[in-house]
Amino acid sequence: MCGIAGYISYAPLKDLRLSERMHHRGPDADGIFKDDFVQLEHKRLSIIDLSERANQPMFSEDGNYVIVFNGEIYNHLEIRKELIAKGYNFRSTSDTESLLYGYVEYGEKILSRLNGIFAFALYNRKKKEVILARDQYGIKPLYFYHKDNVFLFSSEIKSFLSYKQFDRAVNYDAIVNYLQYLYCPGPITPFKFVRRLDPGHSMKIRLGADKFTVDPPARYYQIPFTGSYREMSESAWVDELEQSLLMAVERQLLSDAPLGFFLSGGLDSSLIVAMAAKVMKHSDFNCFTISTGSDMAEEGLSDDLHYAQQVAKAIGCKLNIIEAKPEILKDFDKVIWHLDEPQADPAAIHVYNISKGAREKDIKVMLGGTAGDDLFSGYRRHMALRYDPLFDLIPSVIRKKATSAVLAIRSESPWVRRAKRLSTAMRLEGRQRLVEHFSWHPLNKVMHLFNPEVAESIDHSGISANYYLKLLREIPDEHNKLNQMLYLELKTFLINHNLNYTDKMSMAAGVEARVPYLDVDLVNLSTTIPPSLKMKGNNTKYLLKRVAERYLPHEVIYRSKAGFAAPIRKWIKTDMRPMINERLSVEALHKRKIFSSTAIDQIIAENDSGRSDNAYLLLALLSVESWMNQFVDA
Template identity: 30%
Template sequence: MCGIGGVVGHRHQITTQQLTALATALTHRGPDDEGIEYFPLRSTPERMVGLVHRRLAIIDLSPAGHQPMRDTEKGNWITFNGEIYNYPELKQELTALGHTFRSQSDTEVILKAYAQWGAQAPEHLRGMFAFAVWDQTREQLFLAVDRFGIKPIYYIHRNGQFAFASELRALVQAGIAPRTIEPLAIESFLAYGSVQAPLTMLAGVELMLPGHTILYDCATQATHHDAYWSPHATPSARSTKEVLLESVRHHLITDVPVALFLSGGMDSSALAILTHEIAGRMIESFSITFAEHEYAEGQYAKQIGTRFCARHHEITLHDSDLLTLMPHALDAMDQPTSDGMNVYMISKAVHDVGIKAVLSGQGGDEIFGGYSTFSNLPRMHRALHMIQSMGTPSHALLTIGTRWMDLVRRRSPLIPSRTALLLESDGSPLSIYCILRQLFGSSTRRRLLGKPADSSALTNGIPVIITQSLTRETRTLDALNATSLFELRLYLANTLLRDGDVMSMAHGLEVRVPFLDHVLLEQVWGTPMREKKDPRLPKPLLLRQVIDQMPREIYNRPKMGFTFPWELWMRDMLRPQIEEVFASTDEALWTFLNRNTCQKLWRDFLAHRKGISWARVWALYVLLSWIQRTIIAPERAAISASGAAHASPQ
């Protein structure tokens, strides 16, 4: 895992200082090595291309794995972040086709795959990846990200310049992207607690979509976007257990020790069991626990870790730890997110004992149907269809009755009940999903936004191009697979994977996700519905692969999720710093948000008003904190420095 970046533009736009700044901004992602290459275009010498790389050495630790890497036969260059798990098989195939190799790295395999298959190369890769290939002959820049969007690429194309990086802030710190907030991103964040791609918090910067490529042609300065993969069901003669073991085995390929995030939940416990079946007690496991026992799953994690792992580490998070680490975690956020603190804390603990790679159970719920949306969405879709078939008068009466019940229950007027929101939806599966997942509904968002943006480019807080694509792709899918696609493309790609990447890489830690394997997904989607649904068992298709070794108490209890006791902390030790932000009179902070509405939400939370969950208030706090730290403070520091420079004697 690494940090990558690059720029193509006029020679006066690209300097060694800029490329160095781009690489320096990614140092935490790759502490082992740095590479910078830049050169003029042959056809137009006044234009240049520059590539940067920061390396976290996981496979082929020798200098032969240095990047940017050049294909000595074709002259192409690559900067690559991620892991290609089928690289040994691909290397054999490419060798048989006449290609020669000088290293043992998966990076060189991608270079040769591009030389052989061109833009179709990503279709041959099995893994997590984000890479850019400079095609020397065609003078084109080719970028690709993996099928799930595990590894990100942010890019900006303006003023004759095209630039990209693994993190949004790297483009800012290199002076490539301005610190200008995108108003649509604010609304998108308020809807889901994370920004929905391709939007980002900065105007003009976009995030590449999962399973997509971009081709930038230097001659025309045009970009071509293409999707090389879309999920589909693939019935197979192989068993689910066989495909699961194959994916886990691939994810254990490494030249450094690998560990396991163990929450005590079903997904990470299943990984521990499968890893043990493949390699015995090979890996160490890590879990976080709290003094607040009702939030802790430590006993379950310990039970699995001591049985199936080489050594289990239990990290107890104390109040003092949180207060010390929280400012650093907020600084680590590339974009604001209502989640991610948990990943930051456990990643630090794993890094501190010298581990560089870790397995995570992310993707288990999305692939095997573990969220409540898998049962709630079809049920609510049927109910809404029935209500709508009763006619307008019945629908209107139900809407009025729901609003009246909200008043009787002393629900905060800022947060309508989910039932009220559902009755106002268009009844489509996607709109119902959005309401089930939304942090703030549309009416609340309108009251929160200080300067409402033109939201015609959004539907339910999601870019229209994404909702249109999801609607097309789910027309022929059954309810389970359609919900799986919604979860994969929206919640997983824009919240969990973004948090997992940036918060782990803040500590130079590579997170591997064996459940996010496209062969496994297609196997599960192709499995008959009756094998994936069982009212007696959670995620039955996954559970049946490990049920003979998984303790009953792991899967026979309510789903908790890997979260912290925020409700308690926000009313106690975190209250002063949260209150300070909400009470701020700095007009710059409230450019996009309505101060009075935000302050009322905070007061309603403290008063225990119904509907004001900790997650809603926390999301607002994180957003405001991000604006302070990322936009306001650096801009004022730059103005101050500029003023001091002009005031100093010559």
């Protein structure tokens, strides 16, 4: 696990080091390669082969190929065995070298064989080509900037700020997304000229005599939602899913550095911990959880600590409890800095603090339960799909009248909040309704926040609703609504929200976060499971729960979902109020010239009086303001 960066430019970029702003990603070693037009940089966090032989940039034996790599290839030993049989010699035991020679032997075909988390840049010096690639599900980040005959790439956006000519023009379509969805799906970012390389894609930069050309990103992997499901008995499915999960966990225990586990007390992380104990044949390892206290009731959630303690006792592992106190809000700007994006989710703070606690015990690798909900249906919006056939039977006029009454209710009750979100979706038809389930705030409410001049400049081409609908066209043969929604989860919310903060905040503490549920074989298997076994009636993650019955206490499996949250609604009215008064004041907003002070004052007043729940919208605005201050102004 590391940080990579570099550039391609025919104009001299003297002394430019992009990776210096992400030393946290690789405190163990750093390296650089540079020739006339290409520079590759690396910051290393030593996980597999801790010796200097595994440092990067790494060169092939003939010196033609140079690679910088971030991640882990869990099946690299299988690939290495083939390569040794073909006559390749290895100087290290690192997965980087297996990947390097895998590319030398198989070219880009090696990408479809990799099972791991990765982003890398590889330079073929004879062919004068640089290839960038990102793993199948976007677990590892990779950004690029292309303007004025300069191409930059990095694991983190903040690296580009080191380039003095970097164009900091803001992409307001992205800002709309951060306010409406709390994250920004797809390849666009808050910067107009910075994009993400999509998961499961590679791209090639070709160096000519006096200029370079950039090929469009090319897909090498597609999540196989085909509408075709394997017919097996329920008990056979439980057996097969269990074996696939055990294999995924076993693969991801590969490490020469100490391992630990996220243990929230929820089903997903608890099952990973229990399976790890079975695979390792012992449970003498460290798990980490967060204690959010009694304030979670206002969010409609419960503190998971009791369940984490119950799981740790049942398995016999060591449980380290990290206190989530309001004082951690002093780290708000630091969190946005590390995220690279104005994401509004307190879970990022929790990941950071847990990772810091793990690193204090010299643990460099943490396995967690991220993506269990996205593969097997664990969110409330998945449950809402059960009502779709009923909505379709109700005439649109009646639906709109009924939902208007719900939307007019003035209450801060968690149940009312959920009813309002469901009502907003009910007003729409077909796929538009499916997409609306991902929205936190109505688009018209978000657009009302902008100054008229800024609102008029937004072209809406990158607004997320359009992107979601485009994604659904990629799986034309998948007609089941639950699987359509799971595809959207895997392509948007998971990548651009959960995985972004999981990677960035764990790496901010020098810790690698692994995601066993996103093992390639396991994901491919999940798409062949009949949707009726993913959600049975109102029972989400049905098949996964059946597997968990073999490992965990019944109380842990069959309980209401808590989530990795924090008492944001309380904090917005108390601890964060001075920040709101300062950063969303009339003076500050007039200086920024993006948002309407009148509109912002209105949503603050509505939130204070309880007329409308605007806590997360205010958190999103604070996140945008923090990002603007650190990435645009600085």
